[in-house]
Amino acid sequence: MSHTSDIFDAKASALADDDSWHLSDPDFVSYDGDQFEREERAAMRRVSGLSTEIEDVTEVEYRQLRLERVVLVGVWSEGTAEEAENSLRELAALAETAGSTVLAGVVQRRYRPDPATYVGSGKAKELAEIVAAEGADTVVADSQLAPNQRRALEDVVKVKVIDRTALILDIFAQHAKSREGKAQVELAQLQYLLPRLRGWGESMSRQAGGRVAGGEGIGSRGPGETKIELDRRRINTRIAKLRREIREMKTVRDTKRSGRRANHVPSVAIAGYTNAGKSSLLNRITGAGALVENALFATLDPTIRRAQTSDGRDYTLADTVGFVRSLPHELVEAFRSTLEEVGDADLLLHVVDGSHPDPEGQITAVREVLADVWDDPNEHPREIVVINKTDMADPEVLARLLRHEKDAIAVSARTGEGIEELQQLIADELPRQDIVLTxxxxxxxxxxxxxLHTDAEVLSEEHDAEGTRLQVKVFAHQADAYSEFVTS
Structure with missing residues (x-):
């Protein structure tokens, strides 16, 4: 639930234990606006069930490096307590996917994050105590931190602090396999890093300027460029090079796409929240053998496979990178060329995890990202919401989603339930060659x-003295190309 600025208390640093903070009973004499109760401000709300610490030591004998031990922290500014906890649980899944061990998670109730330490100075000290007690070596914030927020929080908790964006970028870096995918991830990482360069010690200090500055005078002056400035220049040079490479790779992708267009092969794109089962759906429909893993962002490089409708028409099916709440803007920009597969498709299968605690939130997050990708929001492909994992979903949730979404179908890529109906729906929605020409x-x-034999459906063919007489079915956009040969 959002609050207007006139009720904002700049010094509020609250952690709610339930969702009763917003009750405004006029008979309650101590109520004076949307203020947080003293108990809520004083308490640090623990989110249970986040720990992924391994109890049996034998399970880690094969691991060469000790996994990072992390504590999660989030600021709950709007919405319900359940939504805040779901966001932190998703952050725990992200941290585990990145290879960390989650020890604990805490959520603070505030009108907005503290501009200095994200959680406020008092709660930062409490967080430091939790970090010390748990033996953690990293704190992960469930938001994108400003450079000064990260530094100030690090100074208090005395361990490394990263934010949600850095965590997602790390996962992308681990999972990128293709040359294009690696270039896109590196570009996003550098764009994120550039404003966050930080100097340490004398190696980063500005050039000495006589005895006043360095105490040594002649012989101690620097080369005229600090290490931070040098790093910044190198990063900008690398960013420019990566953008050139991605543009070149985009040209290759566009050529392949235009080739498919020239052959009039309809295309279907699969998009959706990460770990919603997009790759499983691709495999179930086409037998592609794409990587399927119960992990976030298992698919980064788009997989494009050819499939066939029940009436024998060919089409392509593209599996794209998954989305997540608050997907870093750097990643959206870097993966724009990849996501164009979605924008250029004839049909969009929007896959939703029906067993997730907040499937509607997933749908909203995906549509927000796609809106950034499409140049013209009014010219996007027909969208079908595919509610996956029905074998594990609550029937009431499925009924609610099917009722609210105009074009929706419930399937299970694991069991095959609803797949035939989905394939028939794809066949019905794809463009047909329905213009008959003689x-x-x-x-x-x-x-x-x-x-015509390659690109059209030939209904009949005869040979006479004047030439070859054919009756064919073509797409509407093909008809003009054969206008000079039309006869009665």
Missing amino acids: LLVPYSRGDVVNT
Whole structure:
């Protein structure tokens, strides 16, 4: 639940134990606006069930490096307590995917994050005590921190502090396999790093300027450029090079896409929240053998496979990178060329995890990202919401989603439930060659006859003295190309 600025208390640093903070009973004499109760401000709200610490030591004998031990921290500014806890549980899944061991998670109730330490100075000290008690070596914030917030929080908790964006970038770096995927991730990382360069010690200090500055005078002056400035220049140079490379790779992708367009092969794109089962759905429909893993962002490089409708029409099915709440803007920009597969598709399968605690939140998050990708929001492909994992979902949740979403279907990629109905829906929605033409093609234009056999549906073909007579079905946009051969 959002609050207006006139009721904002700049010094509020609250952690709510329940969702009763917003009750405004007029008979309650101590109520004076949307103020947090003293107990809520004083308490640090623990989120249970987040720990992924391994109890049996034998399970980690094979691991060469000790996993990072992390404590999660979030600021709950709006919405319900359940939504705040779901966000932190998602952060725990992200941290585990990155290879960390989650020890604890805390949520603070505030009107907005503290501009200095994210959680406020008092709660930062409490967080430091939790970090020390748990033996953690990293704190992960459930928001994107400003550079000064991260530094100030690090100074208090005395361990490394990273934010949600850095965590997602790390996962992407681990999972990128193709040359394009690696370049996109590196570009996003550098764009994130650039404003966060920080100097340490004398190696980062500005050049000495005589005895006043360095105490040594002649011989101690620097080269005229600090290490931070040098790093910043190198990063900008690398960013420019990566952008050139991605543009070149985009040209190759566009060429392949235009080739499919030239052959009039309809396309279907699979998009959705991370770990919603997009790759499983691709495998179930096409037998592609794409990587399926119960982990966030298992798929980064788009997989494009050819499939066939029940009536024999070919189409392509593209599996794209998954989305997540608060997906870093740097990643959206870096993966724009990849996400264009979605924008250029004839049909969009929006896959939703029906067993997730907040499927509607997933749908909203995905649509927000897609809105950034599409140049014209009014010209996007037809969207079908595919509610996956029905074998594990609550029937009431499924009924609610099917009722609220205009074009929706419930399936299970694991058991195959609803897949035939989905395939029939795809066949019904894909563009058809429904324009019937009767053509007379001279024998000297054998190339046209060959093209018709490739790109059109030939209903009949006869040969007479004047040429080849054909009755064909074509797409509406193809009809003009054969206008000169149309006959009665």
